[in-house]
Amino acid sequence: MGSHFLDLPENIEIRAVFERSKRGLQIAGKARSRVADILERLSCAEGSQRILLMIEALTIISSEPNCMELSSVGFRPSDYSDENERLQAIFDYSNKNFKHRIALEEIAEIANISPNSFCRYFKARTGKTYSQYLIELRVGYACRLLIETNTCLKRLCFESGFNNFSSFHKYFKIITGRSPLMYQKEYTM
Numbered sequence: 001m002g003s004h005f006l007d008l009p010e011n012i013e014i015r016a017v018f019e020r021s022k023r024g025l026q027i028a029g030k031a032r033s034r035v036a037d038i039l040e041r042l043s044c045a046e047g048s049q050r051i052l053l054m055i056e057a058l059t060i061i062s063s064e065p066n067c068m069e070l071s072s073v074g075f076r077p078s079d080y081s082d083e084n085e086r087l088q089a090i091f092d093y094s095n096k097n098f099k100h101r102i103a104l105e106e107i108a109e110i111a112n113i114s115p116n117s118f119c120r121y122f123k124a125r126t127g128k129t130y131s132q133y134l135i136e137l138r139v140g141y142a143c144r145l146l147i148e149t150n151t152c153l154k155r156l157c158f159e160s161g162f163n164n165f166s167s168f169h170k171y172f173k174i175i176t177g178r179s180p181l182m183y184q185k186e187y188t189m
Helices: 009-021 029-044 048-063 085-097 104-111 115-126 130-148 153-159 165-176 180-188
Strands: none
Touching (some): 085 104, 085 130, 115 130
């Protein structure tokens, strides 16, 4: 449909679904059964009918308020392969060192720009502050540990790069919408 199809004002909601789906989406509410029905019909459809059914499914998903992202940005980092080398160096360094304190001067040096310029640069490219990104990365790693291991919460907190348990619990709940224990029970049962 052309490279500008998602840039049309009519498709803002569908573009948002694609952005959110990078981290996986759990389709909930009334949309779940409607989308399942469309996908069944899609498997038998041919030609342009397939495109129409796919757009219908995406439209339904975009209007369902209960659809939930399955992981934080840190659990499965977004693919920024189209970005320049500087941004990729920032992500690579952050992914390798998020378990430890990363000073603004340190990450700005990796980007080869001043700390003030780094803050503006990162926010302009990602839409979030670097500290927000680090918190999401750490919570994402904690999510993985909660699902894959039986590590106690206090140890998990420090292994994920948080300095204290109260901030870990606070940010975990802000990002996932659940406490760490609720999250673990939901995904391991």
